[in-house]
Amino acid sequence: MKLGIQMRKFVAAAILALVAVPAAAVLRVDINSGIAAPMPIAVPAFATPAPAPTAAGSTGDLGRQVAAVIAADLGSSGLFKPLDPAAFTTNVGYGDVTKPNFGAWRTLAAQALVTGAVSVNPDGNITVACYAYDVFTSEELARQGFVTSAAGWRRAAHKCADLVYSRLTGETGYFDTRIVYVSETGPRTKRIKRLALMDQDGANHRFLTNGQNLVLTPRFAPDDQTITYMSYADNRPRVWLYTLGSGVQTALRPASGDFPSMTFAPRFMPGGGSMVFSMSAGGNTDVYRIDLGSRKVTRLTSAPGIDTAPSPSPDGSKIVFESDRGGTQQLYVMNADGSGQQRISFGEGRYGTPVWSPRGDTIAFTKIGGGQFRIGIMKTDGSGERLLTSSWQDEGPTWAPNGRVIMFFRTAQSGGATALWTVDLSGQNERKLKTPLDASDPAWSPLLP
Amino acid sequence: MLNRSMLNRPKLKTTVQLTLVAALIGVGACSTKKKDLPPPPPPASEPVVPPTATTPTKVPPPAGVQSTNIPGSTADFVAQAGSDTVYFGYDSYELDDPSRTILGKQAEWLARYPNITVTIEGHTDDRGTREYNLALGDRRANAAKNFLAAQGVDATRITTISYGKERPAVDGSGEDVWAKNRRAVTILVGAKG
Structure with missing residues (x-):
């Protein structure tokens, strides 16, 4: 009335x-x-x-x-x-x-x-x-x-x-959040990369590492207080942990002492008590899980080939990852214990870097095909594929905590400059973020408490 | 002319070093003496004759000096094996015939220098996602390692490291550039030069 x-x-x-x-x-x-x-x-x-x-x-x-x-x-x-x-x-x-x-x-x-x-x-x-x-x-x-x-x-x-x-x-917001990413500078043959942290809008920017060691693929822990990433410190490419409050950096090691070879592609499981990552041994790459308390390591995949880029579902029950066991890079889903591995991507081209949506119903990925790298989404059973961007090289999606916006990095064909961009789920509202230097490998934090 | 077998005999090597030291001392002594002596006279072999229109000065080119690869050095390794680098096809870690030839010669060379160890770097072009390329670089490094091992190089002498797409040899874009970046490079550890 x-x-x-x-x-x-x-x-x-x-x-x-x-x-x-x-x-x-x-x-x-x-x-x-x-x-x-x-x-x-x-x-x-x-x-x-x-x-x-x-x-x-x-x-x-x-x-x-x-x-x-x-x-x-x-x-x-x-x-x-x-x-x-x-x-x-x-x-x-x-x-x-x-x-x-x-x-x-x-x-x-x-x-x-x-x-x-x-x-x-x-x-x-x-x-x-x-x-x-x-x-x-x-x-x-x-x-x-x-x-x-x-x-x-x-x-x-x-x-x-x-x-x-x-x-x-009617959706949860995502503005009180942060981004950890890799700041890049210098010629591509001798690129200097630093971990950097900033607010979602680019404010409060700070560098976390000094560029002495090559660093890649940072990800937030669910509590926003720890970052996992890959570093080439001591010429030993492996997974590290960065505690934001203290600035302390430590290599991720198993209870048995140390990993025998390269570890990479680290992600926290929901709850933060364990992590999944990849390890390469003799040219074969598999997905592993490590309990951060006991440091006990469980091997989740064993197929010959490259199994990497694991990403857990928000309830922790499943993990999506990429594998070339079928010939080319494709997406697979398995239970969190490694059982029930099933391919979900069947479109033309290759699929990599899957990331499970915080809402649980969608998986974002990088699609390679037709001379382009594009950001796309699909349902968790592989149906309903939609490509959101179209560019020379868009890669590495990360979800806003409300599952409505995706950030990724775009590499220019000419000159190779990299920058962070966002796009919404409808494929609209593409926006470039301002960063002090070139930027890649973004990861969105949870909504801050 | 340096002889490979001579250099590898420790005793002779020591003699060469001693001679060098003596020569250096001699030079030092000479320069100290020079202070007390008058300036040296012009060389007698070349009479000072001002050039005239009818007698032009003839200056021969300086004596040639060429550097030579010291056996056991990285330069020698590259020269003997043909290359320290083998290349791969797109998304492939298969060794083609030219790569096998190069790696075969690398293995022969490494057999002659058993104290030298190697690190094989695996690299990719940038037309793949970052983490996949780390794994692909690892595959390429291991393909080269396995070939060397099959040729008799002790596998414990060979370590591998993958750089994925992080360290291209050539900046740019296009198949010519990518082909040069899809590679495995054998780096000598413990070799001088």
Whole structure:
């Protein structure tokens, strides 16, 4: 009833309302139909009850920066169209945060509005209050406060963006996340590679290793506190672990002392208590599992050929991997104990680097064929294959924790420059991430707690 | 002219080294003496005659000096075997005839120098996914290793390492470039030069 009254009230003023509201009684972004019409959303600068200094600048400055980060997050999804703050006709003062002037925002054709405030707590931490509104119904959709150190203000902004994304799409957000990847520089014949860590939007970038040793294929532990990767330290290519809190790096070793040959392609199992990886011995490569407590190693595959790139299902019951046992690189699924190995990819070309979706129903992969490397997805039984990108060399997919966005790296045909890109599940909204140097082998963290 | 068998006889080698040391000492002594002596006179064999229009100065080219591969060196290994590198087809670790010939000569050479060990590096082109290529590089290195072992080189003298697509020999793109990057390289360990 309320919706109907509101509709009649504004139909004369805003023709757009006719288009936007009848489509759905509840303001919602339909995430499955792609991004033909991203939702216009306004994120004015967050207010402050009293301007005050913090370790990261004044609350007034933080209010503007928080709003900018939220707008950038939502815009990067392709599902929202943040309106240009230069067009805003009204400021949202502290008293307006919970009582915004909806008429002014309707005039700008905003469908959703995010307001909020930044305040300093007695202990020096800050509170970022976040509110989301349906502009046409003047209804509040969500509200949440986030307390963090002043230095952590970006995380509060990402949390607010995740709240808005979640409320309007019905999906969990993915903005408060990090990316570990391999930063590349120098000629390709003597490429220098470093592990690097950054926020999902490229902020807070830092190098984890100094480039002295070749490093490859980092992956997060489920708790986000440890990274596993491959390093050529001491000319011994093998799997390493990097503890982020301490910076300590250790080679992964079994209870028996050491692995006899190259270990690579490491991934954590759900829960983080064990890992899967590959080991090559005498030209034969198989998938193994190691318990991180007992360091007991179990061999999961034994077929002659290359079995590698294992990726566990989110419930840990199954593992998808690639094998050339049938002649060329193809995808196989097995139970977590190695039993029941079954091929799932049967299309033309080769399939590699499978990654099980966090939602459990989809597998992303690299497809090689027709002179291209492309990122694709299929159901876990191999049906419903769809290719999402088309380029000279797209490789190494990694899922956003909500399973809606895939990051990968793209190598240019000419010059060989590498960069990180994202694409959504509809194959739309391809975006290149900004990194200080060339970039490859991205891995998306879980949603931070 | 250095003789391979001479160099390999420790006693003679020592003699050569001693002679060299003596020669170096002699040079040092000479230079010390020079300080006390007047400048040397011009060589008597070449009379100083200013060039004239009718008698041009003839200058012969400098005496030729060519470097030679010391037996047991990497350069000698490459020269004797024909190459330290064998190449592979796309996604293949099969050794073709030219590769077998080269590896056969590498094995002959290694038989002459039993104290030298080798590391075989396996490499791929960049037209494969990273982890698959690490495994493929391992296959290529092991294909070369197994061939050398079959030719009588003790397998304990041979280690392998795969670089996958991480260390191409040639930068670029296209079949010519990729063919040069799909390779196994035999690196001598414990050899000088």
